[in-house]
Amino acid sequence: MNAPVLALRDVHMHFPIRDAWGRRTGWLRAVDGVSLSVARGEILGVVGESGCGKTTLGKTIVGIHRASSGEIRFEGNEIGALSPSAGHALRRTLQYCYQDPGASLDPHWKIGRALEEPLVIHTKLSADERRARVREVLAAVGLPEGHLDLYPHEISGGQQRRVGLARILMLRPSLVILDEPTSGLDVSVQATVLRLFLELRERFDLTYLFISHDLAVVRLVSHRIAVMYLGKVVETGETEAVFATPRHPYTQSLLAAVPVVGGRRVTEDFWLEGEPPSPGNLPTGCRFRTRCPRAEARCAAEEPELRVLADGRQAACHFA
Amino acid sequence: MQAELLSVRDLSVSFVTEGGVARVLDAVSLSLAPGEIMGLVGESGCGKTTLARAILGALPANANVRGGALLFDGRDLLTLDPSLVAEQVRGRAITFVPQDPYSSFSPLFTVGDQIMELLRWKSPGRRAGERSWSRSRRRADRERALALLRTVQLPDPEHLLRKYPHELSGGQRQRVMIAMALLPEPKLVIADEPTTALDVTIQAQILKLLRKLATERGVSVLFATHDLGTAWEICDRVTVMYAGQELETAPIADFFRAPMVPYTRLLLDSLPSSGSALRGIVGDVPSLVSPPSGCRFHPRCPRASDACRADHPAAHEPEQGHQVRCHHPHLQPAGIVAA
Numbered sequence: 001m002n003a004p005v006l007a008l009r010d011v012h013m014h015f016p017i018r019d020a021w022g023r024r025t026g027w028l029r030a031v032d033g034v035s036l037s038v039a040r041g042e043i044l045g046v047v048g049e050s051g052c053g054k055t056t057l058g059k060t061i062v063g064i065h066r067a068s069s070g071e072i073r074f075e076g077n078e079i080g081a082l083s084p085s086a087g088h089a090l091r092r093t094l095q096y097c098y099q100d101p102g103a104s105l106d107p108h109w110k111i112g113r114a115l116e117e118p119l120v121i122h123t124k125l126s127a128d129e130r131r132a133r134v135r136e137v138l139a140a141v142g143l144p145e146g147h148l149d150l151y152p153h154e155i156s157g158g159q160q161r162r163v164g165l166a167r168i169l170m171l172r173p174s175l176v177i178l179d180e181p182t183s184g185l186d187v188s189v190q191a192t193v194l195r196l197f198l199e200l201r202e203r204f205d206l207t208y209l210f211i212s213h214d215l216a217v218v219r220l221v222s223h224r225i226a227v228m229y230l231g232k233v234v235e236t237g238e239t240e241a242v243f244a245t246p247r248h249p250y251t252q253s254l255l256a257a258v259p260v261v262g263g264r265r266v267t268e269d270f271w272l273e274g275e276p277p278s279p280g281n282l283p284t285g286c287r288f289r290t291r292c293p294r295a296e297a298r299c300a301a302e303e304p305e306l307r308v309l310a311d312g313r314q315a316a317c318h319f320a
Numbered sequence: 321m322q323a324e325l326l327s328v329r330d331l332s333v334s335f336v337t338e339g340g341v342a343r344v345l346d347a348v349s350l351s352l353a354p355g356e357i358m359g360l361v362g363e364s365g366c367g368k369t370t371l372a373r374a375i376l377g378a379l380p381a382n383a384n385v386r387g388g389a390l391l392f393d394g395r396d397l398l399t400l401d402p403s404l405v406a407e408q409v410r411g412r413a414i415t416f417v418p419q420d421p422y423s424s425f426s427p428l429f430t431v432g433d434q435i436m437e438l439l440r441w442k443s444p445g446r447r448a449g450e451r452s453w454s455r456s457r458r459r460a461d462r463e464r465a466l467a468l469l470r471t472v473q474l475p476d477p478e479h480l481l482r483k484y485p486h487e488l489s490g491g492q493r494q495r496v497m498i499a500m501a502l503l504p505e506p507k508l509v510i511a512d513e514p515t516t517a518l519d520v521t522i523q524a525q526i527l528k529l530l531r532k533l534a535t536e537r538g539v540s541v542l543f544a545t546h547d548l549g550t551a552w553e554i555c556d557r558v559t560v561m562y563a564g565q566e567l568e569t570a571p572i573a574d575f576f577r578a579p580m581v582p583y584t585r586l587l588l589d590s591l592p593s594s595g596s597a598l599r600g601i602v603g604d605v606p607s608l609v610s611p612p613s614g615c616r617f618h619p620r621c622p623r624a625s626d627a628c629r630a631d632h633p634a635a636h637e638p639e640q641g642h643q644v645r646c647h648h649p650h651l652q653p654a655g656i657v658a659a
Contacts (some may be wrong), residue, residue, distance in 0.1 A: 049519035074631075156604060186363035186546060191590040192600035211517065216592040257524040259549030260593060262576050267528040267553050272521050275489050 004037040005175050008027045011070035024148045028280040030056040032231035043208040045222030053231040054211045058177045062096040089137045092122050095173040101164025105152040112148030141166045182281045195216045215258050227251045230287045237313030247315040250288045325540050326352040331388035333359035342608040344370045346564045352540050359555035367564040372510045382502040411442045413620050415501040419513040421493035432481025435465050442504040460525045468499045492523040527553050563616040570642040579647035583617045602656040623648040
């Protein structure tokens with residue numbers, strides 16, 4: 001197998017919690033020791049509920065946050081160790097896609113100019129080459145060439161989203177981090193958007209880190225998934241294997257909570273009680289133990305490490 | 321069939337907007353039996369929130385009711401004296417659970433203050449026209465509130481009453497909202513996307529709670545949602561709406577086993593869990609200022625004919641209890657639930 005596009009080793013991202021006078025009173029451990037790798041061409045789904053650190057993880061990878069500790073290797077280079085200019089060059093091929101990429105378009109700029117800008121900044125292409133690239137990518141996201149002369153408000157929200165995606169693809173990234181790309185969409189639109197993501201991946205040889213809280217969507221598009229809870233990865237594995245036989249009690253509860261049309265009704269026998277503790281005030285030992293149906297004394301005493309199970313999957317539970 | 325608690329008949333509502341008059345509800349009919357949980361399903365802009373607000377009598381100022389009737393417990397809420405609606409119906413016999421439990425609380429008052437303010441006017445112990453709030457009724461109201469907070473599984477309700485809304489988590493706030501909706505002992509609760517803002521594990525807890533309480537108390541629920549999975553979890557029947565028209569109404573099992581209207585089928589096929597290829601629905605939701613003639617889905621419908629362009633047909637029942645308003649329903653089952 002070839003080298004992974006992205007490899008994280010024990011990445012931490014802690015934010016200081018300050019009181020009204022600016023004194024630090026504690027740490028909010030948003031990402032707390034995450035190790036992951038993403039192979040070329042793969043779609044890795046990162047799932048978890050709000051506050052689990054999945055968005056912070058994505059933002060730390062692209063450098064919006066600087067990791068507190070740990071190592072992020074992208075294309076074999078450690079991002080933090082590079083000179084600023086080398087880091088700048090490397091990040092061209094690492095793109096971050098916000099929830100609604102269309103909302104980040106400048107309302108005063110025509111679509112054509114917005115699409116050309118990354119090429120002007122990052123490449124030495126001639127004007128003709130730039131225009132050719134713009135037309136090619138615009139066609140790939142399924143928009144007519146006439147749109148280049150329109151302003152964002154003149155096209156529909158769905159088309160704006162496509163333009164935003166086209167902008168992300170202009171620099172031919174190898175890895176795109178998609179952060180909740182379908183939340184807030186109606187299902188009929190969501191299906192179209194997901195299909196577009198899959199088509200673009202084929203066409204531009206993309207690798208995706210797909211961050212989402214929607215398990216059904218992640219299951220549909222991801223090859224592998226990583227389940228996060230309060231800053232840690234609690235389980236990873238091939239998507240179908242994890243969905244078929246989740247090993248970590250949190251994954252089991254999470255999967256059981258998703259309504260499945262025509263399936264068993266969750267409301268009849270959902271067992272998980274309570275809500276996640278605050279990431280600024282974590283329990284000792286296993287962070288899931290306060291809600292876990294299987295918790296024992298051992299869970300409070302020692303924190304389970306993410307370990308490889310017999311079938312190659314990983315879970316962070318004493319009983320997995 | 322049992323007597324209906326709520327019957328909406330040919331209700332049309334339009335909004336005056338900058339772009340013209342938007343016809344947001346176009347002759348919508350539906351009915352609810354006592355104790356029934358009815359799902360109101362559709363994508364954004366289909367009119368489900370407007371319908372919910374019309375039933376509550378809480379439409380915004382730029383809305384006009386263009387016709388139809390809202391029969392609740394045998395009385396037409398549209399022609400009933402508005403002061404009677406305020407006194408006896410809104411917030412009493414019909415209550416509301418909003419989507420976002422945070423923006424529905426005032427941040428300046430404690431949860432207890434807000435619950436007691438509600439009970440001052442809407443308590444089941446209040447006599448008609450009573451303006452004072454005697455000490456004995458106040459004490460009884462407080463006990464009532466504490467008991468219900470315990471029922472919705474909030475720990476230490478005495479302490480909770482002294483907290484401010486921002487001190488509660490989203491799940492706790494939604495539990496308080498459900499308690500507040502049930503405190504006036506209503507006959508009908510209208511819930512507008514009550515779990516959309518919550519995580520799935522919390523959503524499952526809230527749905528379980530809502531279903532249990534509604535069943536125990538015999539309260540009807542009109543549950544507006546865009547999420548078909550949620551509808552499956554909690555509803556007895558569902559109505560599908562599209563662009564201000566209702567297209568199909570069926571018992572929940574029939575609805576997923578044998579959806580008849582083409583729009584419903586496409587919607588179910590768009591679900592990520594449906595197992596079919598990601599299809600989506602071609603085209604965009606129409607503008608409600610100049611909606612398509614006849615059935616408003618016809619420009620996107622694979623089965624559309626001239627009849628569909630001409631009119632939106634009246635409801636008919638190809639099967640017992642399964643109503644459609646469609647000229648070309650599918651009569652062969654092809655749902656995603658095995659029979």
